[in-house]
Amino acid sequence: MDMATDTQPIAGGAPALLVKNVSHNFGENLALDDVSLEVPPGRFAVLLGLNGAGKSTLFALITRLYDNVTGDIRIFGHDVRRRASAALQRLGVVFQSRTLDLDLSLKQNLLYHCALHGIRGREARKRTGRALQIVGLADRAREKIRNLSGGQARRVEIARSLLHEPALLLLDEPTVGLDIGSRESVINIVRSLVEKEGLGVLWATHLFDEVRPTDLVIVLHKGRVLFTGSVPELLAKTGTQNVSDAFRKITGTGVTEMAA
Amino acid sequence: MSAYSATTRNYEAVETRITERAWEFDPPRLGLRAYVTCFDGIVWREVLRYLYQRERFLSALVRPLIWLFIFAAGFRQTLGVSIIPPYETYVLYEVYVAPGLLGMILLFNAMQSSLSMVYDRETGAMRTLLVSPFPRSFLLVSKLIGGVAVAAIQAYVFLGIFYFWEADLPPNAYLLLLAAPTLLCVFLIFNGATERFSEAFVQNCLAATAIAELAVVVGVIYYWQLSAPSMNYIAVLPALIISGLMLGSLALFMSSVIRQLENFAGVMNFVIFPMFFASSALYPLWRVRESSVLLYELCLFNPFTHAVELIRFALYGQVDWTSLAVVLACTATFLGAAIYAYNPSKGLIARRGGPGAGV
Numbered sequence: 001m002d003m004a005t006d007t008q009p010i011a012g013g014a015p016a017l018l019v020k021n022v023s024h025n026f027g028e029n030l031a032l033d034d035v036s037l038e039v040p041p042g043r044f045a046v047l048l049g050l051n052g053a054g055k056s057t058l059f060a061l062i063t064r065l066y067d068n069v070t071g072d073i074r075i076f077g078h079d080v081r082r083r084a085s086a087a088l089q090r091l092g093v094v095f096q097s098r099t100l101d102l103d104l105s106l107k108q109n110l111l112y113h114c115a116l117h118g119i120r121g122r123e124a125r126k127r128t129g130r131a132l133q134i135v136g137l138a139d140r141a142r143e144k145i146r147n148l149s150g151g152q153a154r155r156v157e158i159a160r161s162l163l164h165e166p167a168l169l170l171l172d173e174p175t176v177g178l179d180i181g182s183r184e185s186v187i188n189i190v191r192s193l194v195e196k197e198g199l200g201v202l203w204a205t206h207l208f209d210e211v212r213p214t215d216l217v218i219v220l221h222k223g224r225v226l227f228t229g230s231v232p233e234l235l236a237k238t239g240t241q242n243v244s245d246a247f248r249k250i251t252g253t254g255v256t257e258m259a260a
Numbered sequence: 261m262s263a264y265s266a267t268t269r270n271y272e273a274v275e276t277r278i279t280e281r282a283w284e285f286d287p288p289r290l291g292l293r294a295y296v297t298c299f300d301g302i303v304w305r306e307v308l309r310y311l312y313q314r315e316r317f318l319s320a321l322v323r324p325l326i327w328l329f330i331f332a333a334g335f336r337q338t339l340g341v342s343i344i345p346p347y348e349t350y351v352l353y354e355v356y357v358a359p360g361l362l363g364m365i366l367l368f369n370a371m372q373s374s375l376s377m378v379y380d381r382e383t384g385a386m387r388t389l390l391v392s393p394f395p396r397s398f399l400l401v402s403k404l405i406g407g408v409a410v411a412a413i414q415a416y417v418f419l420g421i422f423y424f425w426e427a428d429l430p431p432n433a434y435l436l437l438l439a440a441p442t443l444l445c446v447f448l449i450f451n452g453a454t455e456r457f458s459e460a461f462v463q464n465c466l467a468a469t470a471i472a473e474l475a476v477v478v479g480v481i482y483y484w485q486l487s488a489p490s491m492n493y494i495a496v497l498p499a500l501i502i503s504g505l506m507l508g509s510l511a512l513f514m515s516s517v518i519r520q521l522e523n524f525a526g527v528m529n530f531v532i533f534p535m536f537f538a539s540s541a542l543y544p545l546w547r548v549r550e551s552s553v554l555l556y557e558l559c560l561f562n563p564f565t566h567a568v569e570l571i572r573f574a575l576y577g578q579v580d581w582t583s584l585a586v587v588l589a590c591t592a593t594f595l596g597a598a599i600y601a602y603n604p605s606k607g608l609i610a611r612r613g614g615p616g617a618g619v
Contacts, residue, residue, distance in 0.1 A: 063391050065381075067605035085290065088393040099388045101305070103312040108305075115301020116392040118294025144459070160388075 014077035016041045016168040016200030017062070022071035024057055031057040033223040035071075039202050039216070041167065044194045046211050047204040048247060049220035055204040056096065058220070059172045063093055075168055089117070092166035094157045096173050100145045106132065106156055107141040110163060117164040131159035135189055151182020158189060168200045169193070175207065183210075208244040217243070221251040290393060298394050299402045306373075306406030307413065314448065320414050323368065324361040325421065332357045344544055346576040355490075358422055359572035360541025362496075363564060365418060366411045366504045367536060371527050373407035374511035381604055390604065397599045404512065404595075408504035415500055416493070423489050424480070433480050440476060444469045491575040499574035503567035506587055509594035510563070516601040539565040540572075563590045 017039040024032040032054045039045040049055050061068045064080055073080045078087040100109050107128055114124035132138040135155035145153060154174055161169060171190065175183040187210060193199045203210070211217060217234050219227040227234060227250055231243065238246040247253075310317060332354045343350060380386040389399055424437060447465060451457050457465075480486070514531065536542075538555065539562050549556040559565050566583040573580040600606075 063387065065387065065390065065604050085393040085395075088391055091391065093388070093391050095384075095387055097384050097387075099384050101309055101385070104305075104308060108308060112301050112305045113388065115297050115304075116389065116394075118290050118297045118394070120293075120297040120300075 014074070015039060016043075016076060017170075017202060018072065018074040018077075019058070019062070020072040020074075022058075022061060022068050022073060024061060024066065024068065024070075031223050032061070035220070035223070035225050037218050037225055037228055039168070039200050041076075041200045042194065042198040043216050044191060044201045044203065044212075044214070045216040045218060047202055047218050047220055048206070048208070048211070048243075049204070050206050050251075050253070052222075053206075053220045054223040055220060056172060057223075059093075059095075059170060059204065062170060063091070064088075089164065090167045092161035092164070092169045094154075094161050094169070094171040094174050096176065098153065098157075100153060100156060100160070102146040103144060105142050105144055106137065106148075109145060109156065110160055113160045114163050119164065127163050127165075128159075131162045132156075134162065134193070135159045136185075149182065151178045151186060154178060154182065154186050155189065158186070162193075166199070168202070171201065171203050173204055173206070175205065175210065208242075208247060211243045219247060219250055221253075226250050295394065295398065298392065298398075299405075302389070302399070302402040303406040303409050306403070306410055310410045310413070318445075320365070320368070321417060324365055324414075324418050327361050327364070328354060328357070328418075328422065328425065342544075344546070346573045346578050346580075354422075354426070356544070357542060358419075358491075359575055360536075360539070360568050362415050362418065362500065362571050363503065363539075363541050363568040364536060365414050366408075366500065366507050366567070367532055367564065369407055369411035369414065370504065370507035370511045371524070371532060373404075373410070374508055374515050375524065375527065377403065377512060377602070378515045381602075396603055400512075400599055400602060401595070404505060404508040404598075405501075407508050408501055411504050412497070412500050415496075419489075419491075419493055419496075420477075423486075426490065427484070427486050429480070429484055429486075433484060436476055437473075437480060440469050440472045492577040493575075495577045496571060496574045499571045502584075502587055502591060503570060506563060506567060506591040506594060509591065509598040513594055513598040513601050516598065535562060535564040538562050539568055541565075541568045563587065566590075 075087040110128040238249045240246040566586040569583040
């Protein structure tokens with residue numbers, strides 16, 4: 001179709017998400033300093049960083065809340081600034097803050113988000129049903145969001161982000177404030193999406209136990225990317241036994257700072 | 261190919277599956293149907309949300325009714341309104357003030373919905389709206405029109421109540437008309453305190469009340485042989501929509517640019533009151549000129565005056581061309597300014613920083 005010059009052919013293997021040399025500052029405060037990272041299709045990538053590391057700023061730039069002034073952000077080869085529509089059609093997002101209408105039912109919430117992607121009628125109802133099935137809430141479609149627990153609401157937000165069948169999923173600290181059981185189920189849902197559907201996932205977190213050995217790890221600290229690679233590479237590079245120690249060593253943060 | 265040599269094997273394993281997916285091609289172009297779907301979805305959500313938030317529904321209705329029943333009734337004898345277009349006879353003050361109160365409904369709604377759009381832009385619902393693949397200007401206009409739809413619902417309920425108020429029925433008729441809503445209110449307050457009944461039961465009660473009220477309305481009209489309303493309730497709709505859009509975009513522009521307007525108290529003091537009182541909503545402009553020429557000039561330059569006049573003439577099936585021109589021009593200007601100012605990635609809001617930013 002209309003392959004613009006700034007679009008790399010997908011067959012050539014454009015990464016699901018490419019961030020290249022992106023800096024961003026709020027006034028004097030440099031929130032992101034020359035950040036580059038890459039999420040291949042079908043990979044579970046963990047963006048590891050403490051609060052204030054710049055994770056949310058990065059997400060704001062990828063989702064075009066702010067424009068990236070420097071560098072390049074591409075989703076499957078589509079520049080988010082110049083070909084925003086094509087980029088956003090491939091992108092599903094679960095924001096850190098709650099974004100569902102509490103007084104509307106699960107189904108009403110999801111149908112609204114179908115509409116935001118131009119999907120209506122029978123197709124919208126079909127996708128809503130399927131998305132709710134994926135997150136295991138199909139039997140509660142008519143209930144109000146207000147009556148759900150935090151973990152269930154999170155699962156609905158994941159269902160919401162899947163409605164337009166994105167190929168890349170961004171999740172900004174999706175497990176914050178959830179109890180252990182809910183955390184498990186949210187993580188398992190997203191991981192099985194990676195395995196079964198081949199979604200690329202960028203999962204921002206500060207909880208080290210959410211990292212698995214097969215994941216791609218990106219360490220973001222004070223606005224800079226300190227490490228990108230697999231878990232074995234991270235451990236080998238730092239000479240440590242687990243991700244938490246490796247993170248401490250690579251960022252130079254002590255135990256007290258971690259607890260804060 | 262992959263930059264992550266250690267993980268290449270994994271990468272290839274999933275790659276075979278990815279090529280089977282449809283999205284290796286460009287996503288489908290968004291056609292006109294998709295735009296209509298998106299517009300419908302946004303407007304419908306605003307309406308649904310309004311209907312489900314019962315407190316908001318009630319309080320939005322009560323405000324203009326207080327003005328009508330108390331303020332206007334009190335002013336009835338104080339303020340004589342002579343025959344000015346579009347009126348062909350002497351009119352009661354209530355009749356004069358009705359378009360102004362419709363304007364007030366639009367004004368309050370515009371302020372409320374625009375404020376929430378500014379407040380929500382970094383958290384919550386606005387962000388999911390902005391990751392929709394449709395152009396942002398289209399999304400914002402749809403959202404503003406959704407707010408206007410909510411205001412229009414309130415305006416029509418107000419007009420319905422005004423119709424019976426104006427009809428001057430015997431007390432029995434009013435008792436009949438008020439019975440179902442009163443019962444419902446008592447029930448809702450009781451249930452709010454005790455939470456004794458399930459949500460489904462409450463929903464059924466709401467539906468039953470609506471049906472009962474409709475039956476009462478039809479019965480009252482039939483029994484007392486009420487005539488058709490003195491005002492044109494259909495012609496007023498376009499006037500309500502244009503005026504609502506003008507006020508909504510003005511509110512969005514102002515609250516995007518002026519930090520101090522981020523809470524409702526500020527908006528009340530600095531926007532709603534001046535706009536409402538320095539207009540033709542409560543008193544005809546020739547009366548204002550008698551007391552102060554300066555105030556008269558101010559009123560003339562107030563876009564809200566023209567919105568009210570547009571609605572006033574439309575209620576009698578007429579067009580006030582000056583007001584229409586002013587309102588249309590203001591709508592275009594404010595809308596453009598609002599879209600520019602609000603756009604979080606380029607507009608003034610980005611420079612101003614987030615709501616929590618101490619800049």
